[in-house]
Amino acid sequence: MDDIERLSEKAFPNGDIYSGDFKALLPNGKGKYTWSDGTIYEGDWEEGKMTGKGQIIWSKGAKYEGDFSGGYLHGFGTFTIPEGSFYSGAWRMNVQHGFGRKQYSNFDTYEGSWNEGVHEGCGRYCWCDGNTYIGHWKAGIMSGRGVMKWVNGDLFDGLWLNGFRHGSGTYRFADGGYYIGTWSRDLKDGKGTFYPAGSKHPTLNTWSRSLGYDDGKNFLSHNFSLNSEEGRAPTQSVKCSLSEKISIGGILKNTGRKSHNSSLLDKNQNLCDPARDFTCHESSGMSSHTSDEGQHEVHDNNTLVYEREYLQGILIKERVRKYAELTCKTKQRKTFNVKKAIRSSCLDIFKGNQSYYLMLNLQLGIRYTVGKITPVPMREVRYSDFGDRARIRMYFPRKGSQFTPPHYSIDFHWKDYCPMVFRNLREMFKLDAAEYMMSMCGDDGLRELASPGKSGSIFYLSHDDRFVIKTLKRSELKVLLKMLPKYYEHVKKHENTLITKFFGLHRITLRGGRKVRFVVMGNMFCTELRVHRRYDLKGSSIGRVTNEDKIDQTTTLKDLDLLYEFHMDKLLREYLLRQIHLDCEFLESQQIIDYSLLLGVHLRAPEQKTLLETDDDAISQGELMIPPTRLVLVNHEPNILSKTPGPHSRGNVLRAYSLGDKEVDLLLPGTGRFRVQLGVNMPAQAHPKPDSKVEPFEVYDVVLFMGIIDILQEYNVKKKLEHACKSLRYDPLKISVVEPKLYAKRFNDFLKTVFPD
Known part of the structure; x- marks a missing residue:
């Protein structure tokens, strides 16, 4: 603490003012920073960066209180804007990332999983008029398995895609009737069965309980536990200079935004689109569905069921049958325990530090590189393939370009090192290019692993367990590039070598100039046999014991x-x-x-x-x-x-x-x-x-x-x-x-x- 001094105040040439502790002329410890536009931060500092606990109030009234790291909102905190919107939960690099709860200015609420500022995973969204959705989300839109309950008592449980009912599902009406069938972009499409109110379907009671119903009357609450332990995402140091932090106010003023894909979440973003009337806040939004089936709900004989076939929402065939005529071969809807599904799938959110930006960027880059280098005729590597010019560079803007697709991550620059060398190594290791891309870039994505050592590196594992991806320090990158020619010769000569198999070397440059380097390796524990013990053996006896x-x-x-x-x-x-x-x-x-x-x-x-x-x-x-x-x-x-x-x-x-x-x-x-x-x-x-x-x-x-x-x-x-x-x-x-x-x-x-x- 001898090198930390207390200064009453320090003014910067741009009009900013800082008062608090210093270390080597940089804010360090407790301090208060006031930007020239009136934005104020008060809290912990570390070598010129906001790191630790603190509070920041923007000039327009927005406020954040919680964890910071490297000048970013990073960890657990609460963000509030004057219009009435607030978010409480996990953050990563200035965006909602992890588990959290948000109330919008129109009093809609969402509680569940976030991925880089949008709903991703499982969560519950409650509209201000009482409509509720519980289930899976993708890129801010309802996608996957989920349950929607409208305020008039109707309920749909089934598959969703891009905010529309799409796939198999069950629609239950408030009066007790329900329809089991398939949908295509919110329209009935294909065969299904309608059971009028009073019908006794064999799976009715089980189905109702699985959805959290009590005799079809009460919609039980599906609780998402959010506390300082479960909701807190482990922080990761993200470096940002003090001058870069001064400009961050302009970025954070937009953090109350909703995803540009999530039109279901904002009335100002076409929430009540007639094409998707099931999401409307008006109670009359379900009238078309009710009237669609209501013509059969007046029948006195409740034992009748109606086998129907739809084509793009148009009823083209109907057969009235008695319940007793249905055979045991009739396709029955499988029950879906929403509460159990949400709990099990959300557990992964609380564990590990999910670096979704880096994972998505890595997949985009590898897909581009492998697709570009694979058509090149196979040849032996040359000296020039190891040189500084042996690089593939590409810019991936979020909106896409002539050479790159649009994506949901941030803009980034991609660099692939020695592509021909690693292409030959993959061939040498008998690895098919298509299989490699499917493992690394498939829809199932990558999952993050805890680092087994003190390096601080981030480790990812491909969904099929075949490949490990590790972040590298700059010095490690240099060593690998330096030894790559000899490494290539060694593994070519000794096909039984035990040395790590390298399949690719890449670098991602994020906005602000932050560089992240990756190497793709073979997973030595890729086996269907369970590995019960793991040892890291060096032959040293000093400090080589685990607590x-x-x-x-x-x-x-x-x-x-x-x-x-x-x-x-x-x-x-x-x-x-x-x-x-x-x-x-x-x-x-x-x-x-x-x-x-x-x-x-x-x-x-x-x-x-x-x-x-x-x-x-x-x-x-x-x-x-x-x-x-x-x-x-x-x-x-x-x-x-x-x-x-x-x-x-x-x-x-x-x-x-x-x-x-x-x-x-x-x-x-x-x-x-x-x-x-x-x-x-x-x-x-x-x-x-x-x-x-x-x-x-x-x-x-x-x-x-x-x-x-x-x-x-x-x-x-x-x-x-x-x-x-x-x-x-x-x-x-x-x-x-x-x-x-x-x-x-x-x-x-x-x-x-x-x-x-």
Whole structure:
């Protein structure tokens, strides 16, 4: 705190005034900043940026109180404008993002999930006249499964698309009659069945309860819990200079806006469009629907049902039948528990930091790059393919351009590094371009993972688990580009290499100049087998232990947490250690350190074994024996399909000593047949280490998945200084940061103890 000084006031040349704490002439600590236009911020600062808790009041009366990060509204807070609109919930980079509740100036309310300022996911919208929608949203519009209840008592439960009923659904009238059928852009289209009021449909009571009804009279509330823990999105530092922050007032004055796509949310944006009368605030909005069916509601015989067929809203066929004539083959509507669906799908919103801008931008860029480079005739890479000019650049405006489609993210610049090199690498790894695009750019999108290390990087996983996307520091980008020619040669020469497989290197530049760099890698744990344990092994013993309080089923453990050693077939072990040695030689030649072996362990639990699996003679003699392995190695037969994770299909099928030096597959009874490759589907037995506290009889049959990761750290001046400093406190040979030759030797020696002879 010695370098923080208190100044009463400081005036800037542009007329702004700041009073509070300073650090190196920058606001730092508590302070108040007044812009020349009258906008005032009072709260926490960090090196010239609004970061922490604070309150900002704009000159026109808008007010925000809550979390800030890097000069942005970021975290949890409440935004209010004088016209009566307010939003309370999660924010990301100045827009509503996460879970929150908003009341509009016309007293409509929305409570649920937001994605970059628009309704995305599940949520509840209540119009001021009493109409209510509960269900899924996409880009600010009702899309997916949802329930709409009108103030006159009518209700529709079914599928929606772009604000229209579209697909199968059930429309229930206030008097008890209902229609089950299909819609196309809000018009009945196709076959359906109308049940007049008083009809006894077999799924009536179940259907009513599933929607939150009590005898068709009360529409129960679907509560969205919003509190400081669930509604709070984890903050992420977004840097913005003080001068950039001064201009942010113009941006935030528009944060009360509704999506330009969400015409259902604002009366001033054609809310009562006649083409979509079901959304009108007028109670007469449903008269057409009621009158459409009302002609049959006067029948005395309530056992009659009406099988109908519509064509674009026009009734073209009708058949009157008695209820008893309906066969059990009549297609019945499946019940839909709205409350359960909303709760389950909204849980993901509360976990992790969903970087939707970056995910969408990444998908747009990859789709553009792969589509542009794939038609180019295949050729061997040249020296120029690695150079500074080997780049693809493109600008993606929100509105679209001659070369790019419109999108719902912010404007961004895209750069793709060495496209021909990575195209050849994908070919070399036997990865089809179409499959790659579907995995990375499909409608299911990407999902964010928690970072397993201290790097602060953001990790994404493709929806099919085949690829991991990681953000890079600028220094890591430089290292990868520098080593890329040698990396290309190494993986070309050693197709069984355990080193991370790289599939693409990209950069996104957001407004304000912020650059985000990505690398696309193969997911080493892409398998249908559950990975029960994950280890990050470096061969160091200083600080390589995990706090027990922080360990759960997804935690990546460290060297000292590994209490087992893995015994495997003699030939499999030789292949493994030989390739690790070759990979370490390559990394040593590139002056790389800090890499590790990421080890995934699939356990076949001992308690699942029975004495029936042991030798009958041993049982009769009363001997306690470890049951034989349930992992069966069988001869590999090319004509028999064996399961191989997508990103790992390049390596050779391994040979096993126990089967007479023949190529083998792994047979798991009740699960399937898996191709054994280096680092993939490798069978072993896990035995407690001699010095571990694990009971000696706890022996597991395991399937191992592994690869060498984090290969982008050079042994530079910074690392040499770190080594010197840590050597004063710890054994220089045991700390993580050592020179490359020693690091490689120690890494190899340690893994020989993990996989003993």
